[in-house]
Structures are given as C-alpha cells and as structure tokens.
Amino acid sequence: MGTLTETRGYAIGQMSKRTGVNIETIRYYERIGVMPAPDRTAGGNRQYNHDQLKRLHFVRRSRELGFSLGEIRALLEMADRKDFTCGEVHEMTIGHLASVKEKIANLKKLERALSGMAAECSRGDVPECPILDTLFEPG
Amino acid sequence: MGTLTETRGYAIGQMSKRTGVNIETIRYYERIGVMPAPDRTAGGNRQYNHDQLKRLHFVRRSRELGFSLGEIRALLEMADRKDFTCGEVHEMTIGHLASVKEKIANLKKLERALSGMAAECSRGDVPECPILDTLFEPG
DNA sequence: TCTTGCATCTATAGTCGCTACAGATCGTAT
DNA sequence: ATACGATCTGTAGCGACTATAGATGCAAGA
Numbered sequence: 433m434g435t436l437t438e439t440r441g442y443a444i445g446q447m448s449k450r451t452g453v454n455i456e457t458i459r460y461y462e463r464i465g466v467m468p469a470p471d472r473t474a475g476g477n478r479q480y481n482h483d484q485l486k487r488l489h490f491v492r493r494s495r496e497l498g499f500s501l502g503e504i505r506a507l508l509e510m511a512d513r514k515d516f517t518c519g520e521v522h523e524m525t526i527g528h529l530a531s532v533k534e535k536i537a538n539l540k541k542l543e544r545a546l547s548g549m550a551a552e553c554s555r556g557d558v559p560e561c562p563i564l565d566t567l568f569e570p571g
Numbered sequence: 572m573g574t575l576t577e578t579r580g581y582a583i584g585q586m587s588k589r590t591g592v593n594i595e596t597i598r599y600y601e602r603i604g605v606m607p608a609p610d611r612t613a614g615g616n617r618q619y620n621h622d623q624l625k626r627l628h629f630v631r632r633s634r635e636l637g638f639s640l641g642e643i644r645a646l647l648e649m650a651d652r653k654d655f656t657c658g659e660v661h662e663m664t665i666g667h668l669a670s671v672k673e674k675i676a677n678l679k680k681l682e683r684a685l686s687g688m689a690a691e692c693s694r695g696d697v698p699e700c701p702i703l704d705t706l707f708e709p710g
Numbered sequence: 711t712c713t714t715g716c717a718t719c720t721a722t723a724g725t726c727g728c729t730a731c732a733g734a735t736c737g738t739a740t
Numbered sequence: 741a742t743a744c745g746a747t748c749t750g751t752a753g754c755g756a757c758t759a760t761a762g763a764t765g766c767a768a769g770a
Contacts, residue, residue, distance in 0.1 A: 445717060450709075455718085456758060464756090475765045477718055490706045497706075498681050501756070511703055518700035522692045525702055529685040532678055539675045542637050546668040553661045561657035563664055564650055567629045567636075570589075582737095584746065594747085595729060603727090614736045616747055640727070 441471065441479035451488045458488065466491060466505055498532055580610065580618035590627045597627065605630060605644055637671060 448455045461467040467488060471479045480488075487508070494504045503524065510516030552562045587594045600606040606627060610618045619627075626647070633643045642663065649655030691701045 443717075444719095454758080457756080459719090460757065473765080475718090476720095477765060486707055486709070489709050493706050493708070495756090496681075497684060498678075507703065507706070514698055516700070516703075517696045517698060518692055518702075519694045519696060521700040521702045522689060522694045525685055525689045525692070529682065529689065532682050532685065536675060536678045536682065539637075539671055539678070543668065543671050543675065545636055546664055546671060550661060550664050550668065553657055553664070555658045555661045557656045557658060559653055559656060561655070561660040563657075563660045564646065564655075567632050567646070568625055569632070570625070570628050582746075583748095593729075596727080598748090599728065612736080614747090615749095616736065634727090 441481050442485060444478045444480070447480050447485060447488055450485060451492050453488055453492050461488075461491060464501065466501055466508070497528075499528060503528065580620050581624060583617045583619070586619050586624060586627055589624060590631050592627055592631050600627075600630060603640065605640055605647070636667075638667060642667065 442450070444455055444458055447453070447458055453461075458467065462469055468484065470481070470484055473479055490508065491504055494507065495501075499507070507521065507524065510520065549563045549566055552566075554562075581589070583594050583597055586592070586597055592600075597606065601608055607623065609620070609623055612618055629647070630643055633646065634640075638646070646660065646663065649659065688702045688705055693701075
C-alpha cells in the first residue's frame with residue numbers, strides 16, 4: 433500500500449526526482465534555512481514528508497519564475513505564519529514583474545546593439561573587424 | 572602639456588573615472604588576467620598607459636553587451652595575437668546574440684505567467700491567495 | 711549472512727563577477 | 741611638517757548553486 437511509503441517518507445533522491453531540484457541544491461536549501469531539517473533514518477539519511485515535498489515544489493516553481501531565494505523565504509514565512517494577506521502577495525508579485533519587464537527591456541537593447549554590430553561585419557577572412565573596432569571605442 | 576600627463580600615465584582612479592569601471596573591479600580584472608599588470612610608481616601605485624585605457628574601455632563595453640569575462644578574454648586574446656578573422660568575431664557575436672534572444676524569450680514566458688497569476692488575485696485583505704496556491708501546486 | 715553496489719552522508723572548495731572591508735602606505739597641497 | 745585623500749594588499753562576502761573526496765547507509769541477490 434501507499435500508506436507504508438507515506439509513513440516512511442521520501443529519501444532525498446526521491447525528492448529530487450519528484451521536484452527536479454538537484455540533490456546538492458536540496459541540502460543547500462536546508463543549510464540556508466529555506467527548507468526545514470527533515471527527520472532522519474536510524475542511519476542518518478534524510479526522510480522527508482509530504483508537506484516538505486510541497487514546500488520544495490513551491491521553491492522550485494518560484495525559482496523558475498525568477499523569484500530570489502530571499503523573496504521565496506519571505507513568501508514562505510508569510511505562508512508558515514499564515515499572517516499574510518492576498519494583497520501583500522500580489523504586491524510582491526507585481527514588484528517582481530516590474531523587474532522582469534526591466535530585464536527584458538535591457539536585453540532588447542543588447543539585442544539591437546549586437547544585431548547592429550553583426551550587420552556591419554563583413555564576416556570575412558580578414559584580420560580586421562568592425563565589431564572589435566566598435567568595442568575598442570571610448571564612447 | 573598633455574605629453575607630460577601621457578608619460579606619467581593614469582592612476583587607477585583616473586582609469587575608473589574615464590571608463591566607469593569601479594577601482595576594485597579594475598584590480599580584480601588584473602588578478603584574473605583580463606587586464607595586464609601595469610607599471611608602478613616608485614611608491615608602488617599602478618600607472619596605466621593609453622593602450623590599457625583602451626583595453627579597459629573594451630572590457631566595459633563588452634560587459635555592457637552581456638559578454639562574459641571568458642568571452643571577453645577570448646576576444647582580447649585574438650586581438651592581442653592579431654590572429655583572428657572578422658568571421659570568427661562575427662560568429663562569437665552571433666552566438667552571444669542567440670543566447671540573449673533565448674534569455675528574452677524565457678523572461679517573456681515569466682512575464683506572462685506572473686501577469687496571469689496577478690490577474691487572478693483579488694488583492695484582498697484575506698489570508699488566502701491564488702498566487703501562493705499556484706506556487707504550491709506540484710505541476 | 712555476506713557481499714555488491716548504488717544512494718546518501720559531511721565538509722569543503724570552486725564557480726562568476728564583482729563588492730566591501732581593514733589596516734597600511736603613497737602622494738600632493740598647504 | 742602635516743594633513744588628507746588616493747591607493748595599496750589581503751581577505752572575506754554576496755547569490756545560487758555545483759563539484760569533489762572519502763566515509764557511510766541501505767536494499768537486494770547469492
């Protein structure tokens with residue numbers, strides 16, 4: 433039965449496979465306090481429970497969305513204490529969205545600059561290149 | 572006259588002001604071999620020449636365009652040896668451009684996901700939030 | 711029961727690109 | 741001569757992991 437599996441919990445490798453988070457990274461999350469210290473087997477191996485699995489999913493999904501571990505810690509602390517409001521979470525999300533938009537804008541500038549440089553390049557076999565020339569310019 | 576200034580070279584602070592690169596960062600570039608070890612005054616202060624100023628400009632502009640220090644080192648080595656061709660530089664630029672485009676695409680995905688989550692949020696004073704719910708989901 | 715062999719353990723160092731100290735010395739203007 | 745800012749070295753910290761070494765744990769087969 434699944435019940436037995438549940439009471440035994442998940443080994444770190446199981447957690448890794450289920451969430452896609454690297455084993456080393458899971459231990460790292462524990463070290464920095466993003467994940468709690470789990471139970472241990474008699475021999476000292478980590479044994480996670482279902483809540484901890486959900487928590488690790490949360491961390492991974494948030495990281496994928498570009499939240500920093502600091503932001504994730506803040507979100508998790510609110511969720512742990514249950515003292516958050518939906519408005520607070522919304523605010524954090526909007527703030528993060530703004531920084532994502534800014535990053536996109538900056539990268540688009542880069543994209544234009546790189547395309548421009550590449551377009552002016554003859555791609556020839558010659559040892560002179562407008563790209564390098566541009567980069568050596570002071571302005 | 573400017574000639575005197577030129578023979579004396581630039582102190583690290585001058586380099587920093589002219590290029591916008593932090594003093595600590597200039598020393599860091601020297602440590603990792605991106606910038607050469609400059610001459611020193613009798614007392615041991617760094618004295619840069621005009622070529623080194625140009626080189627630092629190159630590094631800064633390339634960093635602004637998102638090239639890694641590894642890529643910059645490669646470009647500089649080619650330029651130093653003068654054994655590069657325009658086509659090689661073009662190739663590196665195009666490769667970098669591709670990774671910039673990829674980053675933009677990924678960030679746009681994030682942007683959509685974050686906007687979607689924020690839109691479903693009531694922003695209320697209630698301690699329940701569809702954003703957190705979404706993040707806790709396994710999928 | 712023993713052995714094989716993968717999984718996991720701890721601790722430490724490395725990555726990238728800086729940035730921030732502390733405490734000493736240099737250089738220059740008055 | 742002195743004051744003061746600039747620069748010096750060396751080291752440690754950041755964020756978010758990743759990699760390694762060497763020692764164990766654990767489960768399954770003979």
